[in-house]
Amino acid sequence: MNRLTATLLISCPDRQGLVAKIANFIYANGGNIIHADQHTDFAAGLFLTRIEWQLEGFHLPRELIAPAFGAIAQPLEAQWQLHFSDTIPRLAIWVSRQEHCLFDLILRQQAKEYAAEIPLIISNHPDLEWVAKQFGIDYYYIPVNKDNKAAQEEKQLELLHQYDIDLIVLAKYMQILSPEFMTRFPQAINIHHSFLPAFVGANPYQKAYERGVKIIGATAHYVTSELDAGPIIEQDVVRISHRDEVSDLIRKGKDLERVVLARAVRSHLQHRVLIYGNKTVVFE
Amino acid sequence: MNRLTATLLISCPDRQGLVAKIANFIYANGGNIIHADQHTDFAAGLFLTRIEWQLEGFHLPRELIAPAFGAIAQPLEAQWQLHFSDTIPRLAIWVSRQEHCLFDLILRQQAKEYAAEIPLIISNHPDLEWVAKQFGIDYYYIPVNKDNKAAQEEKQLELLHQYDIDLIVLAKYMQILSPEFMTRFPQAINIHHSFLPAFVGANPYQKAYERGVKIIGATAHYVTSELDAGPIIEQDVVRISHRDEVSDLIRKGKDLERVVLARAVRSHLQHRVLIYGNKTVVFE
Amino acid sequence: MNRLTATLLISCPDRQGLVAKIANFIYANGGNIIHADQHTDFAAGLFLTRIEWQLEGFHLPRELIAPAFGAIAQPLEAQWQLHFSDTIPRLAIWVSRQEHCLFDLILRQQAKEYAAEIPLIISNHPDLEWVAKQFGIDYYYIPVNKDNKAAQEEKQLELLHQYDIDLIVLAKYMQILSPEFMTRFPQAINIHHSFLPAFVGANPYQKAYERGVKIIGATAHYVTSELDAGPIIEQDVVRISHRDEVSDLIRKGKDLERVVLARAVRSHLQHRVLIYGNKTVVFE
C-alpha cells in the first residue's frame, strides 16, 4: 500500500473527548483513517496518539492541515508533529571502523524497507570509504581528538546542513558528541552494544564477559547529552554461554546491533516513536 | 486501576468515519476512553476495534448502552460485543492427568491476575481430584470412551449449565470434543503442545524429536470442530538441542504450555481477542 | 534412564592429557561414561570438566572412588566434587509473601523433575504457611529486623542443621543474609527480579519502568556477601512495551522468576554448575 498519507503524532494532558475530537477533525474533512493508536500514561496524566489517514479525498489542502489542526491543538495544550508519507527523510550515517551496521542500513534502504535517502556518511576513520564508493554515497573522513573536537563538530554541522540531513544514525560511531553539538542537532539515534542500563560506557562486551552474564543485548536510543542515558527505542538480546569468549560476544553482538538499530530507525522513519520524559512510546 | 469500565469489541466492513462515529457515541454520553485500539485488514476490507471507557460519569444507564449502540451498529453491518468489567466470567477447567496447567490457572486466579471464578473442574481421570480439594473447587470425574461419549457429553453440558460456565479451558484434556458438543458450547480454549501447524494430532513431542527440530513450541487456540485448526490466540517456543530426549521435550514443553495457555486465557478474559475468519486479532 | 551414576566435577590448571587421564581412570575400573563435557578457559589457563558414568559394573567400591581419584587429582592441583545419583539433596525454600516460586519448586519436585527433598520452608512472614500445609512441609515463621537479625540467623542455622539441608533456595525472600551467615552456610541460590547487573538492589521493576527499557529480565545466582553480585547461573528476559505499567512488569516478571529459578536449581541439583572466579560454567 503506497497510499499517500498524513500522520499526526500528538501528546497532551489527558482529558475526555480527545479521541473523538481528533477523529472528527479528520472525518469532517473527508479523511479515511487507516491506522490509529493511542496510549494513556495514567501516572503522568498524559494522552499520546498516532493517527494516519489517506490524503486522497481529503478536502483540506496540504498546507492548511497544520494551521487547521493547530487551532484544535492549542486549547488542548498538545505537542504535535505532522508528517506526509511522500516527504522522504535524509539520513547521515556516522561510522568508525565496523561496517556491519552501515551495510545493513544501506541495504535496507536499497531494498525499500526504508523510505529514506542516505546521501552522507561521516567517519572519524578512513576505513569504510570503500563501502560508500560501492553505493555512490559521499564519505567524509573527519578525525576527532580532544584538541580539534569543537572545530570538527563545526565541520560536521556544516555537512549536515549542506546535505539537508534530518536524522543522524550513529552506526557504531565510537565517539561521544558534545552537548553543544546535540543542542544544535538533536535528532540522532545511537546503537549501544549492551542491554542498557547494564554496562554503560566503554567496552560493554568485556564487562559482560567479566560479570559472567548468560545473555547479552543491544540498545538503540536517542542521543542526549548524558552518555547512554537517552530514551530507549528498541532492545534485543541473545543467549551466550561459558564457551563464548569476548570475541564471540562481539560477533554475536554484531548481529544484534544490526537488527536492533534497523528496527529503531524504521520505527522513527515511520513516525511511530513519541518521546515523553526520558521514555518512548513506540506505536506498532 | 480497578475502575469500572465498559468494553466494546467491534468488527465491520471498513468505511470512512468509523473511529469518529464510535468515539463520538462515547464522548457524547460523557464517557472517558481509557483504551482504544483498531486494526484494518485491508485484504479483507474489515475494520476491527476494541474500545474501553470508564462508566463513572457516563450518562447512559448500563442497560441502555447495548440498545443505543445497536442503533449505531446496524447500518454499519457491525458485529459487536459489550462487556462490563464487573461481570466476572466463570471458567470450567478440563484436565486429564497432568496438573501443571491446572495449578497455574488456579494460582493466577488466586493471585488476582484473572478477574474470573473457577467453580468447576471436569476430568476424564480421577487423578487430580486432590488439587481441586486443596482449593475447594468441585471436581467431576467423567470417563469417556467411544461407547459412552455422547452420553457423557450430555453430562458435561449439564454441568456447564448448572455451574453457569462462560468459558471452557482445556488444560491438557487429552480427549477430542465432538462437533455436536462444540455447536452447543462453542466457547473453549485449548493448549496444544506443538508449534501449530507443525505436528498436528497426537504425540507432537515424539514427532518433533524424530524430525530433529531445534525449537519446540506450544499453541493456545479456540476449539473448532476441525482438530487443531481453530483460531490461534498465542504461541511461544523454546530452544532444544540434540541432548534433549523426548522426556526433556515434555518437561520443557510443560513450561511453555503453562505460560502460553495463561496468556491466551488472560487476553480472552480481558476481551482483547476478536475472531475473524480463522484468525484472531489480539489487542494489547 | 534412572541408572545409578557417579559424577565428577573437576577444575584444574590446564595441561596436556587431562581428558585421557580422567577417562582412563573410569575406563580402567570398568565404568561406562554416559556424559562428558569439558571447557577450557584459555584466559584463565583453567580446565573444567563434568563426567558422569554408570556405577553398574564399576569395579571400585563406592567408598574407594573418592580416595582413588584424589590420588590422581592431587598432582594436577585439581579441585573436585564427587556425587552419586542416589544421594537425594535436601532443600530449604525461603520465602516472604509471594508464593509463585514456592509453588513452582514444590510442584516440580512432586512431578519428579527434581531429585530432591523439600522438608523445610523458612519465612520472615506468616503468609504462606497454608502452602506448606497443603504439601505437608514444615514452615517456620522467623521475622527479622535490625535488632534481632543476628539471633534470628542463629535460629535459621539451627534449623538448616536440624533438617540436614544441603541447599537454600531464596524464592523471593526479600531480606539480605549477613556475610556471617553466608560464611557458615554458603550454599544458596537466589532469584533476582532484574537482568543483572542492571537494576541492582531494591525495586528493580520500578527502576526498569522509569528507565523505559523495552525488555525486563530475571537472574538466578549464587549468593555471596556482596549484594546481587554472586556468580550468575541463569538469566532470561521478556519483552515489554509502553502499555505495561509497573504492575504488569511485576506480573510478567513473576513468570520469568519462576522459570529462571527453576532452571538454576535443576542445573545445580544435577551437578552441572561449576563456579570459578565470580562466574559459572553450566554444562548442558
Add this chain to the structure above:
Amino acid sequence: MNRLTATLLISCPDRQGLVAKIANFIYANGGNIIHADQHTDFAAGLFLTRIEWQLEGFHLPRELIAPAFGAIAQPLEAQWQLHFSDTIPRLAIWVSRQEHCLFDLILRQQAKEYAAEIPLIISNHPDLEWVAKQFGIDYYYIPVNKDNKAAQEEKQLELLHQYDIDLIVLAKYMQILSPEFMTRFPQAINIHHSFLPAFVGANPYQKAYERGVKIIGATAHYVTSELDAGPIIEQDVVRISHRDEVSDLIRKGKDLERVVLARAVRSHLQHRVLIYGNKTVVFE
C-alpha cells in the same frame, strides 16, 4: 586463537572406553585437546563426538594421522572425518533475486567470521551480478526450466568442479535441485523460510499469514532428495501480530533467514555438525 588444530568428528556404536581410547590416541602422540564434546543417543545406541587438538607439538606427521586413527576406528565400526584448521573450504553461493543472504554471507567472510573462500556465485537470474562484481566474485547466470534442467545441472556441476567447491549454500535459490544432482554433489545447505515442518513447500509466508500464526520461523538444513525434509541444522523464530501483512512477514523473515543460514554455515565450517539418521548433532 589462530592455533593450528586438527578436528575429529566420530560416530560409532556405543561401548565402554570410547572417550579413553580417543583421548589416549591424541595424548600418546603429544596432542593438547582444546575442545572435546560428546553425545550418546541411547535410543539409537550411538556415540558421537567432536574432538579438537593443537597440532603444535603433535608427534604424528599430518599425513599419518588419518591412517593411524583409521586403525583405531575400524574395530569400533566408526564413521569419522578428519579436518585441519588451515584447510580453507570453498563455497559456492546460489541465489535467485533476493540479495540479503548473499550480502550477509560475503560480509561475514570478509569480516573473517568464516574461514572460507567464496569464489563462485550461481544464479537462475541475472539480477545480482552487481553484488558479485562489487566483491570480485565470479557470477554465472544459468537459467533453469523443465526442458533444460538436466543440461543446466551438468553446467553447474562442471563449475563446482572447476572452482573446486566444497559446499553449496542455497541462499534463497528458488529452484529445486534434482535427486541426480544431489547424488553427484551432496554437500549443500539450504535456508527455508518457515519453521519446518510447518509450511513445507512454496509460499510459506502466505500460508503462515492465512493460518494466523503468531510466530514465524526460518530453518537451515542439509539438502536431500526429499523436499524440505533434510537434517535440520538451525532454526529461529520471530513474533508477529495481526498488524503484519504478508509483506511484513517477508521483511521480518529476511532478518531471520540471514542469521539462521549464517549460523548453520558457521557450524558446518567449524566442523561442529554431525549428521545421523535424518537429524544432526550440532556441538557448541
